[in-house]
Amino acid sequence: MKLVIYEDSTYENFYPLSLVRPVFELRCGATSLSEKLRRSFSNLDIAYFTRDYLAETFQTTVGNAPVNDLQAIDDDLFIVNGRWLCMNTQITAEGPEEVGVKEDSIVYVRVQQETVRKYLGQNINEFLNTVLEVLPQKAVDEELVSYCWNIVHHNSEALVADFQTLGQSGVHGEMHDLSCVYGDESQVFVASEAVIHPMVVLDSTGGPITVEDGVTIFPHSRIEGPCHVGRDTQIVGGKIREGCSIGPVCRVGGEVEEAIIHGYSNKYHDGFLGHAYVGEWVNLGALTTNSDLKNDYSTVEVKLNGQPIDTNDTKVGSFIGDHTKTSIGTLFNTGSIVGMMTNILGGSEILPKTIPSFCLFANGKAFKGFGLRKLLQTAETAMGRRKVAFTEADRSMLTHAYELTKDERQEAVKKSRRQILSN
Amino acid sequence: MPSNEEIRDRIINVTTMILNIDPSQIKDESDFSADLGAESLQSVELVAGFEEEFEIEMDEEEALSVSSVGAAVEYIAKVVAEQHG
Numbered sequence: 001m002k003l004v005i006y007e008d009s010t011y012e013n014f015y016p017l018s019l020v021r022p023v024f025e026l027r028c029g030a031t032s033l034s035e036k037l038r039r040s041f042s043n044l045d046i047a048y049f050t051r052d053y054l055a056e057t058f059q060t061t062v063g064n065a066p067v068n069d070l071q072a073i074d075d076d077l078f079i080v081n082g083r084w085l086c087m088n089t090q091i092t093a094e095g096p097e098e099v100g101v102k103e104d105s106i107v108y109v110r111v112q113q114e115t116v117r118k119y120l121g122q123n124i125n126e127f128l129n130t131v132l133e134v135l136p137q138k139a140v141d142e143e144l145v146s147y148c149w150n151i152v153h154h155n156s157e158a159l160v161a162d163f164q165t166l167g168q169s170g171v172h173g174e175m176h177d178l179s180c181v182y183g184d185e186s187q188v189f190v191a192s193e194a195v196i197h198p199m200v201v202l203d204s205t206g207g208p209i210t211v212e213d214g215v216t217i218f219p220h221s222r223i224e225g226p227c228h229v230g231r232d233t234q235i236v237g238g239k240i241r242e243g244c245s246i247g248p249v250c251r252v253g254g255e256v257e258e259a260i261i262h263g264y265s266n267k268y269h270d271g272f273l274g275h276a277y278v279g280e281w282v283n284l285g286a287l288t289t290n291s292d293l294k295n296d297y298s299t300v301e302v303k304l305n306g307q308p309i310d311t312n313d314t315k316v317g318s319f320i321g322d323h324t325k326t327s328i329g330t331l332f333n334t335g336s337i338v339g340m341m342t343n344i345l346g347g348s349e350i351l352p353k354t355i356p357s358f359c360l361f362a363n364g365k366a367f368k369g370f371g372l373r374k375l376l377q378t379a380e381t382a383m384g385r386r387k388v389a390f391t392e393a394d395r396s397m398l399t400h401a402y403e404l405t406k407d408e409r410q411e412a413v414k415k416s417r418r419q420i421l422s423n
Numbered sequence: 424m425p426s427n428e429e430i431r432d433r434i435i436n437v438t439t440m441i442l443n444i445d446p447s448q449i450k451d452e453s454d455f456s457a458d459l460g461a462e463s464l465q466s467v468e469l470v471a472g473f474e475e476e477f478e479i480e481m482d483e484e485e486a487l488s489v490s491s492v493g494a495a496v497e498y499i500a501k502v503v504a505e506q507h508g
Contacts, residue, residue: 345464360467367467371483417475420468421440 001093002072003044004079005034006124007051008105012305013147016321016340016357017262017279019401022050022058024082026277027245027260028151029158030166030210030228036086036158039165041093047072049124053400056393070120077116079109079128085143085154087161099132100140106132107142148277148319149302149311149335155260156207156243159226163189163208173211176200187225191215206242236268247280249386257292259317264386275315279322279340281382288346290332292317300335303354306408311335321357323379339405341375341398356412357405365416366409372402424508430477431496437472438492441465451493473499479506 011018017026024034031039038046047066050058059067066072078093080086084107091100091108097115100107109131119130145151169186173194181188183204190196193213200221202209207226211217214232223229223240230248239255246252247263254267257274261267265278269286276290292315294300300316301308318332321340330346332338339357347363355361360369369375376398380390425433431451439446442459455461461469470486473479473495479502489498 360464362464362467365471367471368483369467370487373484413471417471420472421437421475 001044001076001078003037003041003046003093004049004073004077004124005037005046005082006049006079006128007082008128009125010083010105010146011051015305016337016405017148017277017319019340019357019404020054020057020279020322020397022048022054022082024048024050025058025061026145026148026151027247027262028085028145028155029160029245030162031158033082033085033145036162037080037082037084040086040089041078041080044078044093053397057391057397060391060393070122070124073120074113074116076113077109077111079111081106081108081144083144083146084108085145085151085158087143087158089142091140091142097135099135099137100142101132101137102140102142102144105144107140107144109135111135147302147304147309147311149275149313149316152258152260152275152277152317153313155245155258156226159228159243159245160207162228163187163210163226166210168210169208173213173215179217183225212248230263258315262322264383264388274317276317276319278318278320279324281323281379282320283325283382284320285326285328285330285346287328288326288330288332290318290336291334291350294334302335302337304337323375323382339409340401341379343369356409358402359409359413365419366412367416368409368413372399424504425477425500427496427500430500430503431492433476434473434492434495434499437476438469441468441472449492451491451496453492454490455492455495456490477503479503 005024007023011023014023025032049068055068095110097111099109120127168189171190172192173190175196176198178198179196179200181202187204187208188202190211191213194211194215196217197219199219200217202223204225206224209225210228212231215229217235218237220237221235224242228245230246232248233246233250236253238253241257243258244256245260249264250261251266251268254270255272259273259276261278262280264280265282267284271287271289273290274292297314299314300311302311316335318336318338320338323341326344327346330344331350333350333353336353338355341358343360345362356366360367383390435446435449453459474481481502489495
């Protein structure tokens with residue numbers, strides 16, 4: 001039997017973060033959605049299905065596991081939706097053929113090899129549509145995330161679940177005598193290669209804290225649980241409030257609350273980031289701040305792919321695509337979608353809630369900027385500084401993302417041009 | 424199709440507006456950066472301004488590599504001919 005993790009057709013709901021990764025690679029808690037699925041069904045070999053243009057770069061992260069390979073799934077299958085936030089489930093891979101559904105979405109499909117052979121054609125999604133019609137359906141109460149803000153909303157809960165599942169605790173690294181755990185020490189794990197400088201407080205009264213190998217926490221940092229600090233990250237005097245997941249190789253300072261920083265990104269300086277999701281290779285300039293609460297405490301509306309969506313949540317920050325850089329003093333509005341590979345010169349005004357990908361955004365206007373080649377050069381430089389190779393597959397994937405986001409960018413650029421000459 | 428003279432006049436108008444300089448300062452041989460003081464962001468604004476003025480789409484890198492007003496007249500005349508000719 002194989003475990004198949006696939007992306008369904010709602011991946012655009014996770015733009016710009018899903019422009020460069022499968023939805024199931026998004027982080028929630030200490031691990032990604034796919035890691036939680038693998039952990040929940042750990043006795044099975046795995047295959048993945050994602051959008052074709054992501055396959056080559058994604059393949060480099062999963063070793064020999066098949067990606068988009070229909071021939072590799074000629075087997076009994078337990079097929080799971082990559083949007084499933086799988087924590088403490090009672091559902092098992094073994095059992096009768098059935099489709100687990102929540103509202104209109106598939107959560108999982110349990111299917112035998114003969115049914116696979118009967119209906120599997122050239123497309124996994126067509127196969128799933130077919131088995132949805134022919135197999136018995138079972139309504140299940142599992143969590144499927146639908147938008148980026150759902151992931152942030154569930155982050156604290158996922159951090160606690162991940163800490164319990166991973167089952168590690170204790171301070172094994174170098175922790176200075178003038179630092180302390182405030183709260184239950186069994187709710188803290190500091191890995192053996194982590195270093196904690198003087199005057200650091202790890203406050204576990206609100207939930208567990210994980211500090212991975214290679215992490216350095218500099219003086220005057222306060223970390224509230226639940227929180228996860230990924231390998232080789234530096235916390236530079238930060239006020240890291242509850243519910244934060246900070247991925248590997250980040251540099252984080254200032255105030256951060258209930259936010260996910262995917263990895264390889266910097267928010268070194270003061271400034272507030274809350275209820276946000278930041279992609280990889282992002283640099284937030286000093287005093288970059290996002291609002292995550294409206295002054296009238298009403299629910300936050302986010303404009304996604306041109307459509308306004310009520311999040312039904314009063315705390316929603318920014319969703320910032322990979323490789324985007326902000327200038328000093330950039331101010332993001334509540335519920336902002338900030339495109340990838342965009343260079344933002346913020347100024348003193350709060351920015352519009354939607355900023356397109358691959359552009360230069362300055363003085364409240366979107367420009368084509370210096371071109372894709374220059375953006376790719378900058379990406380190569382940024383990745384090289386962290387000893388990460390920028391491959392031809394990366395170039396091809398980013399170029400594809402550039403084309404996918406063209407219409408939105410052109411519309412914003414044309415609107416800005418009219419403003420230039422009318423001023 | 425506008426003549427090169429008309430294109431030059433319109434380029435001077437846009438440049439005057441974006442760089443906030445006197446049109447008498449602008450010659451064919453003027454370098455947007457070295458002589459007229461365009462910083463990198465203003466160069467991007469100039470490209471956007473020319474695109475709006477002439478209703479054209481320019482390749483960002485090509486457009487930004489045009490350094491003088493005279494060269495801009497030639498380049499924009501070529502793009503206008505390609506896209507509106």
